[in-house]
Amino acid sequence: MLFSALPSCVAIDFETSGYDAGSACAVGLARVENGQVTDSFSTLLRPPSSRVLFTEVHGLTWPMLRDAPTFADVWPQMAAFMEGAQWLLAHNAGFDRRVLYACCKNAGFERPGIPFLCTLKGSRRSLPLPSRKLNIVCEYFGIPLRHHDAASDAEACAHVYLRLRERGVSDAEMRLK
Helix, strand or coil, X not given: CCHHHCCCEEEEEEEECCCCCCCEEEEEEEEEECXXXXXXXXXXXXXXXXXXXCHHHHCCCHHHHCXXXXXXXHHHHHHHHHCCCCEEEECCHHHHHHHHHHHHHHHCCCCCCCCEEEHHHHHHHHCXXXXXXXXXXXXXXCCCCCCCCHHHHHXXXXXXHHHHHHCCCCHHHHECC
């Protein structure tokens, strides 16, 4: 496969501090150009509430997040990073799309019009594994991962996308409706 023929994409991963989709507390982005991960961006985010759930999953606490920038503060950098991307990638893209759209809405920003591809969907279509969770898929492909670290998850998702494309999984097969 000629990787230069692959579209420009940005993998995105959020960690949240609560059940509300607008409760992002960390974001990671990884850019894919010409079949390679070329750049990354990540930051902690101050969530809308000081009550932080899921610390046992992502390790983040209110003292770590209280002085972080808000989503509204970071959005201009994120939007610039995504500029020119034909797809946004996420492993379980329905979740990350909901978080992105809720955060944009809460901050008064127009949500990006970039469609999503789901590497979980692509993994389910093509990998002979009992589970297609990101950590299992990364282990299968030998991709390094610090699971539930937004930066690491986004970069790993970008690499999973490239591996799935190598296996013949098309963008159409991963597209989130």
